[in-house]
Amino acid sequence: xxxxxxxxxxxxxxxxxxxxxxxxxxxxxxxxxxxxxxxxxxxxxxxxxxxxxxxxxxxxxxxxxxxxxxxxxxxxxxxxxxxxxxxxxxxxxxxxxxxxxxxxxxxxxxxxxxxxxxxxxxxxxxxxxxxxxxxx
Numbered sequence: 001x002x003x004x005x006x007x008x009x010x011x012x013x014x015x016x017x018x019x020x021x022x023x024x025x026x027x028x029x030x031x032x033x034x035x036x037x038x039x040x041x042x043x044x045x046x047x048x049x050x051x052x053x054x055x056x057x058x059x060x061x062x063x064x065x066x067x068x069x070x071x072x073x074x075x076x077x078x079x080x081x082x083x084x085x086x087x088x089x090x091x092x093x094x095x096x097x098x099x100x101x102x103x104x105x106x107x108x109x110x111x112x113x114x115x116x117x118x119x120x121x122x123x124x125x126x127x128x129x130x131x132x133x134x135x136x
Contacts, residue, residue, distance in 0.1 A: 033068075036067060036068060036069075039120075040062075040067070040069065040073075040077065041077065041081065041116075042113075042116045042120060043062060043065075043067060044058060044062075044074075044077065044078070044081065045081070045086065045105065045109060045112065045113040045116065046113065047061050047062070048087070048103055048104060048105050048109075049105060049110070049113055052090075052102040052103060052104040053102065053103060054092075054100040054101055054102050054103070055071075055074055055075060055078060055101065055103070056100075058074060058078075058103070059071065059074055062074075078103060081109070082103075085106060085108045085109070086105065086106060086108055086109035086112050087103050087104065087105060087106060087109055088103070088104050088106050089101045089102060089103045089104070090102050090104070
């Protein structure tokens with residue numbers, strides 16, 4: 001009877017260790033997602049700096065850069081940036097389908113991006129120093 005109890009305790013212990021490991025993995029993925037979300041606005045504004053683009057082009061640029069973004073994320077973010085006065089858009093006819101909504105930075109958006117550029121450089125330098133990263 002004691003042997004059965006001992007095996008049961010051992011299984012519970014293994015289960016708890018596995019569960020703890022899964023929680024750690026899930027937290028890492030959550031943290032990575034939060035880091036990407038934190039820089040997404042900055043990336044979108046940077047993509048639009050000097051060139052108007054439609055949402056699909058913005059998504060493609062982000063995906064090419066290995067930023068894991070889905071359509072359901074980008075449209076609300078573009079709307080929020082527009083409502084904040086950082087973006088404008090215009091409709092343009094397309095030869096390969098329906099009209100496209102092209103986004104452009106406003107003057108306020110350009111100033112905002114300039115501030116973010118400075119903050120990003122400072123943050124990157126500080127992070128590199130703290131993490132002992134030699135690649136500035």
